[in-house]
Amino acid sequence: MARVNSLFRLWLTATLMLAFRRCISVTGSLRKFFTAVGFALVLLAPAHVEAQHAFEQSLMHMLPLYCRYTQDFITRFPGGDHATEYERWKTLMGPTFVHMHHYCYGLMDANRAAFLADTRESRIFNLNNSIQEFDYVIQRATPDFSLLPEILTRKGESLIRLDRAGEGMLEFQRAIRIKADYAPAYAATSDFYKETGQLGKAREWLEKGLSAAPNAGALKRRLAELDKLKDKSRAAPRPVRKPIAPSSPD
Secondary structure, eight states: OHHHHHHHHHHHHHHHHHHHHHIIIIIOOOOOHHHHHHHHHHHHHHHHHHHHHHOHHOOOOOOSSSGSSOOOOOTOOOOOOOOHHHHEEEEEEEEHGHHHHHHHHHHHHHHHHHHHHHSHHHHHHHHHHHHHHHHHHHHHTTTTTTTHHHHHHHHHHHHHTEEEEHHHHHHHHHHHHHHHTTTHHHHHHHHHHHTTHHHHHHHHHHHHHEEEEEOOHHHHHHHHHHHHHOOOOOOOOSOOOOOOOOOOOO
């Protein structure tokens, strides 16, 4: 692996030098050269990351599309014009995109805990890691970053899975304060109450969410499921009480 990395770095250095010469001789502009340098810095992210993170293919393919163009992930998805896509996503997301590989790591950690962890210790370890990765982005995101409510909600879900429900609910509330019609935060809040048997509160949060986001299909489906549970409880036959036999006289 070290030999492959060395060869790749030599090839990349030669490619950049060639691009530099062409920019000077043909256009006299360094704009393309510096674009190439910026993309190269993404490819040459610190090598120690590889030792710290696992890249299971099953988990990588569960990630959002943009993850494959973030740091560390960009060389692990073959094919495509990576340089162009990197610039496109950076333009769409803004400066916070340079940190989004940490969110992608957090998603992998959370999914690893849900689908691959075979011990309680592994599950807890991965959930704690996911929170650290989410926090990395939360602490560095610009206030207007469009995915901030999503990241806060994901963090809240990991906290709840670690039996830290109070902290998790606070993260859902933070997401809602940033984006009042962010339906997943209402759904996650309702799910917690439903799973803990608090169906009244589960319904209350679904109704709050639908008042803010009337067309949210996920909230409508959950509300319909609660209605079915309510109907079943009403239709369930009540146990027949046997008459109490009169006591025999002494």
